[in-house]
Amino acid sequence: MNRTALFLCLLLFPIFAFSKSDGDREYWVKTMIKMVEPIYTNLSRNTLRKNMPVETRDGLNTGNDRKEVTHLEALGRSFAGIAPWLNLPVDETEEGKLRAEYIDLVVKSLTNAVDPESPDYMPFDRPYNQKLVDAAYVAEGLLRSKDQIWPRLDTITQQRLVKEFKASRCFKAPDKNWLMFSATIETALLEFTGECNMKPIHYALQKHKEWYKGDGWYGDGRRLHMDYYPKFRSILV
Numbered sequence: 001m002n003r004t005a006l007f008l009c010l011l012l013f014p015i016f017a018f019s020k021s022d023g024d025r026e027y028w029v030k031t032m033i034k035m036v037e038p039i040y041t042n043l044s045r046n047t048l049r050k051n052m053p054v055e056t057r058d059g060l061n062t063g064n065d066r067k068e069v070t071h072l073e074a075l076g077r078s079f080a081g082i083a084p085w086l087n088l089p090v091d092e093t094e095e096g097k098l099r100a101e102y103i104d105l106v107v108k109s110l111t112n113a114v115d116p117e118s119p120d121y122m123p124f125d126r127p128y129n130q131k132l133v134d135a136a137y138v139a140e141g142l143l144r145s146k147d148q149i150w151p152r153l154d155t156i157t158q159q160r161l162v163k164e165f166k167a168s169r170c171f172k173a174p175d176k177n178w179l180m181f182s183a184t185i186e187t188a189l190l191e192f193t194g195e196c197n198m199k200p201i202h203y204a205l206q207k208h209k210e211w212y213k214g215d216g217w218y219g220d221g222r223r224l225h226m227d228y229y230p231k232f233r234s235i236l237v
Helices: 003-017 022-044 064-084 094-115 130-144 154-169 177-194 198-210 228-235
Strands: 211-212
Touching: 022 064, 064 094, 064 130, 064 211, 094 154, 130 154, 130 177, 154 177, 177 198, 198 211
Parallel strands: none
Antiparallel strands: none
């Protein structure tokens, strides 16, 4: 499964998970766990960099910049996808027990990801601007799971996450879909600290209103790109 397909499966999981058929729900939960288990089992043990292979291809993703952000991509994008499921109440059903297990794994994983002494430390700042994107997915994951994950993080980890989110401000988002990444990070800071920089939020919303093409579609900047990003932004806006 390529990166885009994996991301879409994780992003859309909450829609599929609430199917009326118990069999369908069980299938989607198992599929989700199959995709994310290697990430959170390893990151919770500080072995993600050690055990996760990193692949690049010719073209856009070639070079050390993509390799250096791959682990943060794995954490952020999977977390944003499974966060609504994590945010459901824990109960005594098999799924509830599984959710409790993964809440614990995610908490341990986030703790290791922002610990400077961890071999899996994932700073959100320079030198690679792609980190802005995946730091935003971590922020989105925290927002989507705010009832279950954030309160379980120890104070030091919460402070480290806030510090990393603020460090990502070193990147200036270009006038395209990336504006929403800066806005998402500031939204998370507002939610969890009560303070943020409102300019990126207002600017992102203003520009996306200008880029609206009609019928739920937004341009990626002034131009319309026929990929999954415009429809994704219609959900955010």
